[in-house]
Amino acid sequence: MDEGLRSELSKQGIFTTTLEEIYNWGRKNSVWPLQFGLACCAIEMIASTMARYDLARFGAEIFRPSPRQADLMIVAGTVTKKMAPQVVRLYNQMPEPKYVIAMGACAISGGPFKQGYNVLKGIDRYIPVDVHIPGCPPRPEALIHSFMTLQKRIDEQRLSGNGRPRHLDPDAPSEFPVPQFGEHDLEPTKNLSVWKPPTLVRHG
Amino acid sequence: MIPLETIKAQIEQAVPGARIEIVRNDSPSAQHSLLLGNEHALAVAKFTRDDPHLRLDYCSNATGIDWPDAVLKEKVKIKKVVDGTEKEVEEIVEKKRQGFLEAVYHLYSMELKHGPLIIRMRTGNRTDKAHLPSLTPIWRGAEFQEREIYDLYGIIFDGHADLRRILMWDGFQDYPMRKDYVEPDDYEYEPTPHDEVLEKTQKHYAQETKS
Numbered sequence: 001m002d003e004g005l006r007s008e009l010s011k012q013g014i015f016t017t018t019l020e021e022i023y024n025w026g027r028k029n030s031v032w033p034l035q036f037g038l039a040c041c042a043i044e045m046i047a048s049t050m051a052r053y054d055l056a057r058f059g060a061e062i063f064r065p066s067p068r069q070a071d072l073m074i075v076a077g078t079v080t081k082k083m084a085p086q087v088v089r090l091y092n093q094m095p096e097p098k099y100v101i102a103m104g105a106c107a108i109s110g111g112p113f114k115q116g117y118n119v120l121k122g123i124d125r126y127i128p129v130d131v132h133i134p135g136c137p138p139r140p141e142a143l144i145h146s147f148m149t150l151q152k153r154i155d156e157q158r159l160s161g162n163g164r165p166r167h168l169d170p171d172a173p174s175e176f177p178v179p180q181f182g183e184h185d186l187e188p189t190k191n192l193s194v195w196k197p198p199t200l201v202r203h204g
Numbered sequence: 205m206i207p208l209e210t211i212k213a214q215i216e217q218a219v220p221g222a223r224i225e226i227v228r229n230d231s232p233s234a235q236h237s238l239l240l241g242n243e244h245a246l247a248v249a250k251f252t253r254d255d256p257h258l259r260l261d262y263c264s265n266a267t268g269i270d271w272p273d274a275v276l277k278e279k280v281k282i283k284k285v286v287d288g289t290e291k292e293v294e295e296i297v298e299k300k301r302q303g304f305l306e307a308v309y310h311l312y313s314m315e316l317k318h319g320p321l322i323i324r325m326r327t328g329n330r331t332d333k334a335h336l337p338s339l340t341p342i343w344r345g346a347e348f349q350e351r352e353i354y355d356l357y358g359i360i361f362d363g364h365a366d367l368r369r370i371l372m373w374d375g376f377q378d379y380p381m382r383k384d385y386v387e388p389d390d391y392e393y394e395p396t397p398h399d400e401v402l403e404k405t406q407k408h409y410a411q412e413t414k415s
């Protein structure tokens with residue numbers, strides 16, 4: 001639709017939109033997070049929902065205790081290897097469209113526990129993450145920023161063609177394999193279809 | 205707190221045949237402890253809890269220690285005949301110590317407001333004789349802590365009602381807090397490796413380029 005005609009119409013009190021715009025507008029303004037936290041970062045996530053930071057301004061005040069009703073998984077905290085299968089399972093149980101924010105150093109990389117034997121070195125090894133936030137813990141402002149980033153990305157998505165949301169693409173997977181408890185480590189240790197180790201050139 | 209020697213004597217009187225040894229700690233903390241023989245440990249623990257002068261009714265902490273096989277060097281003074289005259293010579297003697305696992309309990313008394321009394325127990329070795337009597341029947345609070353010791357060090361507590369892993373999953377084979385634990389190799393991505401981690405990453409990359 002022609003932009004000039006559109007602004008002319010809106011001056012006359014006639015509101016026009018496209019299906020894509022209104023669809024994305026609806027999607028981005030009612031992102032309900034799944035109510036769960038894994039460690040200290042969760043406290044910061046809780047703080048962001050309360051009066052001072054008020055995540056409700058972005059349409060995300062309703063934390064659902066059931067994955068069936070949630071759109072967004074905020075992985076807030078340390079993902080231990082014992083917990084990782086449960087996190088992936090919860091993600092699989094969420095209906096599309098679904099998004100993931102990995103909050104804090106632990107969730108994106110293992111953080112302070114990276115050298116430990118029992119901490120997963122980033123949840124993005126098993127599920128696709130939309131927004132990563134560094135910090136230990138990230139401040140509520142950072143979480144809000146990641147939220148706005150996510151909203152922006154939802155807004156920019158086209159509903160057809162390449163790069164369309166996963167739930168509109170019949171070939172895209174919506175469930176990811178749950179790692180099994182092995183004798184020494186999780187099996188497999190990573191899902192190579194979602195995570196590829198960055199290749200670093202090292203000397204010496 | 206009553207001196208350790210007195211406690212030792214009291215216990216030996218109350219529990220005939222109990223093997224008790226005082227393990228000295230010469231660091232500034234000077235927390236000496238009692239090493240209990242495993243056969244009578246349960247009876248001794250019961251005594252320390254019930255004796256009216258001790259009343260150690262609270263087990264605040266139970267933890268494990270891994271002592272791997274080691275060669276200990278000791279200085280010994282030996283009389284030797286050197287050039288016809290007898291002299292005292294210092295010699296370093298090497299002794300082999302077989303590895304063992306140890307459980308340490310810190311006991312306090314809520315009633316008499318004293319403590320801690322530290323008791324230790326040692327297993328025969330680190331493999332097939334890694335058994336110790338459980339003290340959970342005496343101090344219920346030791347239940348989860350003994351499970352944790354079992355999980356991380358592999359000490360099997362006989363008499364524990366529910367000895368399962370507590371932090372790692374069932375089916376996990378290793379004991380992560382043992383000195384010879386080999387952690388899984390997941391160093392494929394280390395943005396800023398240094399020291400030990402650098403060594404580990406380099407090993408990982410060397411393997412990767414080979415395969």
Ligand code: SF4
Pocket residue numbers: 039040041042076077078103104105106107111112135136137138
């Ligand atoms: S990133 Fe820091 S604050 Fe967040 S869970 Fe990890 S240790 Fe806790």
